[in-house]
Amino acid sequence: MKIEFGYGNSVQMVEIPDRNLMAVLESNPFQHERRGRQAVEYALDNPIGAPLLENLVRKGQKIVIVTSDISRPMPSYEVLPGVLDRLYKAGISRQDITVVLALGSHRRHTEEEKRKLVGERCYQEVKCVDSDIEDCVFLRETKNRTPVEITREVVEADFRICLGNIEFHYFAGYSGGAKAIMPGVASYNAIQMNHRLMIQESSCAGRLEGNLLREDIEEAGNIVGIDYIVNVVLDEHKKIVYCTAGDVTEAHRDGCRYLDKMYRKVISSRADIVMVSQGGAPKDANLYQVQKALDNAKHAVKKGGRIILIGACQEGTGSKKFEEWLLEADTPHSMIERIGEHFELGGHKAVAIGMILENAQIDLVSEMPEAFVRHIFMNPQPSAQKALDEALEKYGENAKVLAMPYGGSTLPVVL
Structure with a gap:
């Protein structure tokens, strides 16, 4: 099956063998009464x-x-x-x-x-x-x-x-x-x-x-x-499809339930390989923004699996403090230890990535320099297709692949 992943102002087209594809996670079909x-x-x-x-x-x-x-x-x-x-x-x-x-x-x-x-x-x-x-x-x-x-x-x-x-x-x-x-x-x-x-x-x-x-x-x-x-x-186009008003807790919970109906995606099991994108420009201008899709993808990948993160990141990391934490770390775990001793805004996004790296490899398809990507503990890839081919070679012909073209919006949940 061919799947498009937004990448800046273009797309990364990937062909995933049908035998390997678990699911493509997009928003649930939903009829909104008002907008x-x-x-x-x-x-x-x-x-x-x-x-x-x-x-x-x-x-x-x-x-x-x-x-x-x-x-x-x-x-x-x-x-x-x-x-x-x-x-x-x-x-x-x-x-x-x-x-x-x-x-x-x-x-x-x-x-x-x-x-x-x-x-x-x-x-x-x-x-x-x-x-x-x-x-x-x-x-x-x-x-x-x-x-x-x-x-x-x-x-x-x-x-x-x-x-x-x-x-x-x-x-x-x-x-x-x-x-x-x-x-x-x-x-x-x-x-x-x-x-x-x-x-x-x-x-x-x-x-x-x-x-x-x-x-x-x-x-x-x-x-x-x-x-x-x-x-x-x-919705995915940032248009209002539901509104809730009133008590700070009751109205908020009502809105959360509506969001769940749209974007909470039940999956039968975790995948060996998760391919995820923010959906392209302007949501993948930098790694700080793309991290949101990455964090949702962590809920779908097996321990020891691989996340293929697709985001142009033409503006780089998007945050000086975020970048400093990534570059100054000796290991992903050292960032987690550091924030336990001293919390810094910006650094918290780096820690979120570090926590994912404790359980899975991250391949990054982006416009950032390869040496820089390696320095921040990710594996640079020239294209999403090459990243998938390499991952399938590692995990074998029965490897399970999950696709998340709008990863910032969809939340995988294993029941």
Whole structure:
């Protein structure tokens, strides 16, 4: 069977023998009842675990709406108009509404980027600011000793609304919900303390209950107080196909269940060889982005197996700190030991790769120099087809191959 894997602005075509191919993992066939702003309005009309938004807020309250920064696919410009309309309906004045773009540890936005993220209408009507990692208020620590240090603008609001998109997250289980607060608008120190929990076995994609890191996020959210959420689920083209609104936990879990129906893929067993791609440009511009597909693929490969990672990475690693950790490591395991002693953002992505390398070989099809790829513990390959041919030669004529053309979206689960 011939399968296309997105690779930058082109594709890598691979022929996988039918006898070896276990499955091609793509999103489950799904009929979405509503899309875009229609889905948002329906969710706002039918909140989960909470009254209508316009019945919760009161005239004179200071309202903060926390939403995603430019590094996330969240289409805030489609969600914000409906939220603003509800607030105005309740008598909230424009002067009492602030949209805070959750930077986490990322760079600040230009004004033009803010305008693009929130949409022209919102940008003109209400105050739109970046979260400020340098101006945070300490509330208290979580039971895991994470300091709940949150951007002052958010802490001092009377009513907090969190927006976000829900997708699988490689250590928080899922994005969305309270993640807008921690790490979204938290201090650098708070983010580091929360993210240090990523090396726990429970911190993995698709898991909420018993996930220590996710529980830490939600405890922080409870300490701050999240009054309402509006979360969306996106398709492979980053378009809204579902929206959920209301209580921070109940509405979030509803969205997670919807995501599972779309992208959780049950497989009968793990494969000897997993071929995975982010789907091409712009999602495979660098290794930092491509790591997401790699991490989903780890759930499908046998111990001692091989992951063939297909991503152009024309911009290299995409993160200076991420690259430093990879280059400074003597072995993959040394990165895991290092982060246990001292957590650094950026380094955590390198550790995620190190944890995979403990169990499987990674062949990388990319535009990065071969010597560099070897230095970061991966095996460079000139093409996906050559990588597969070589892997089949090693694992034999009965080797099982799993294909994940949209690896960042699909989560394999062995039952």
